Amino acid sequence: MRSSFRLMLFLLLVLGSTCAGAVEYLNVEVKRGDGIYSLLRRYDLIDHGCNITEFRRINYLNPNSKLLVGRQYKLPITVLPYDGESIRTTTRDQNWDRAVAIKAYNMWLLKRRLRSRDYRQDGLLYVPHHIDHCSTFGAVTPATLPTDRPIIEVPSQSTTAAPRTFNIFGPTYATVPLIDRTMAGRIFYIVAGHGGPDPGAIGRRAGHLLAEDEYAYDVALRLCRNILEHGGTPYMIVRDENDGIRDDKYLEPDRDETVWGGASLPRNQKLRLFQRSDIVNALYEENLAKGITDQTMVAIHIDSRHRGQQLDVFLYHPEGDLVGAKRAEKILSTLKGKYEEYRPGRGYGGTVSYRDLHMLRETKPSSVYIELANIANASDQVRIVSPANRQLLADWLLIGLMD
Structure with missing residues (x-):
């Protein structure tokens, strides 16, 4: 009975937020030396141009805006209450590959100490904007790179003939x-x-x-x-x-x-x-x-x-x-x-x-x-x-x- 009530409360929170148009974003404080690109790069968001556009949109910034040290800014990462069952039921999307990508991102943040606890422990799931909104999302893994942008395999740096000859x-x-x-x-x-x-x-x-x-x-x-x-x-x-x-x-x-x-x-x-x-x-x-x-x-x-x-x-x-x-x-x-x-x-x-x-x-x-x-x-x-x-x-x- 208690678990059913908890699930109903979770659905009300999610549905209520959706109906009201409210989205909960991850907020971070800007450090000295941070710019938009360095901040997004720290959270592995820079590879997708739509993250940059979304960051400016949700923070009401224009292309010439600079970040202010000590101020909180919203990252293009949606914070959802984890339902305790799975990422797919939490996000109400049954796409398995999408769920794996979201889990991998949360684990990456944990490894980099950009979040202190696993989402299954603190009950907060982070969903980066590009997973659902960037057309380039499929290009982030070598297995899904488009054919017109080949996987980069680079040779080692070496001389081409005798020693010190290039x-x-x-x-x-x-x-x-x-x-x-x-x-x-x-x-x-x-x-x-x-x-x-x-x-x-x-x-x-x-x-x-x-x-x-x-x-x-x-x-x-x-x-x-x-x-x-x-x-x-x-x-x-x-x-x-x-x-x-x-x-x-x-x-x-x-x-x-x-x-x-x-x-x-x-x-x-x-x-x-x-x-x-x-x-x-x-x-x-x-x-x-x-x-x-x-x-x-x-x-x-x-x-x-x-x-x-x-x-x-x-x-x-x-x-x-x-x-x-x-x-x-x-x-x-x-x-x-x-x-x-x-x-x-x-x-x-x-x-x-x-x-x-x-x-x-x-x-x-x-x-x-x-x-x-x-x-x-x-x-x-x-x-x-x-x-x-x-x-x-x-x-x-x-x-x-x-x-």
């Missing part, structure tokens, strides 16, 4: 000396922008077409080689096996770039971006399992503005990523110092800010996103068409990344 840099620069080990134990994922079917921003100079992907790739290669010289471990995520570092002013555009592991670049922009972020995240988890925590993603691009607008190098970092912000500031400080050294009195107008970009939002390591120049501006073009200047950019970026 063919990716081309015949002139393939042999890489080990100058010192100041960056030993640090991992960098170097992601040159665009490539394949997408050349990125386009400029024109002296009758030549300047493609963003070619010049960003050359600087990225040079930075990658610099890191190797100092004992670090860089991964070139976007690759062109037959280009290498080129000491030419005008770099011939092509479309044969691949990614780490050898896959070609999809024509669809969204799939291209997820291909890169998935590879970075797979490598990050692989290296984290080895105990390596110092990992950084560096994205290199060249902007396109009005041709009369001259730009200094400017940088972005993810919201709430204090390490990424610190590294971006260090790079900017290095660039300012070098410009003052080489061109005293010129001044420097580069900036650091956070921005909601896919490669910042969807990758797990701390991240820095770098825009090297305005490809349409004649003065800025000198910064990228000169191979000596491209090497200087790579050298100064290296100094900025050194601790």
Whole structure:
């Protein structure tokens, strides 16, 4: 009799809440350094874009809102009173796979100490928003990845020929000396922008077409080689096996770039971006399992503005990523110092800010996103068409990344 009364009370609570339109969300207090993305990442909600949209909706936030330290915010996680029988009867949904996913999520929270007790002990079941409301929910496990977004299997980092020889840099620069080990134990994922079917921003100079992907790739290669010289471990995520570092002013555009592991670049922009972020995240988890925590993603691009607008190098970092912000500031400080050294009195107008970009939002390591120049501006073009200047950019970026 008592159990029947308890069940009736439970149904009244659930049905009453449903009829009234009331939803009980998990509330959390924001800590110093938290942003929307870092907070949702902590609760394993960042892989589904609908969680971000729902978080903003239930907290009445706009895309430019910042979180306030010490304030409580609702997470897109519904809190239900557990009926003591099963997840399916609690949620009134007989889908077995759905129930397994909800249980796995609650167990993950418990393991990460984001909840103190098992849902069967404290009587509270957490149901993340994406399980019922995100079309991408089926993509969270390898067994259910859609065919147009393949499972990422990444090879180990190794030399391609003799010791300290990396063919990716081309015949002139393939042999890489080990100058010192100041960056030993640090991992960098170097992601040159665009490539394949997408050349990125386009400029024109002296009758030549300047493609963003070619010049960003050359600087990225040079930075990658610099890191190797100092004992670090860089991964070139976007690759062109037959280009290498080129000491030419005008770099011939092509479309044969691949990614780490050898896959070609999809024509669809969204799939291209997820291909890169998935590879970075797979490598990050692989290296984290080895105990390596110092990992950084560096994205290199060249902007396109009005041709009369001259730009200094400017940088972005993810919201709430204090390490990424610190590294971006260090790079900017290095660039300012070098410009003052080489061109005293010129001044420097580069900036650091956070921005909601896919490669910042969807990758797990701390991240820095770098825009090297305005490809349409004649003065800025000198910064990228000169191979000596491209090497200087790579050298100064290296100094900025050194601790």
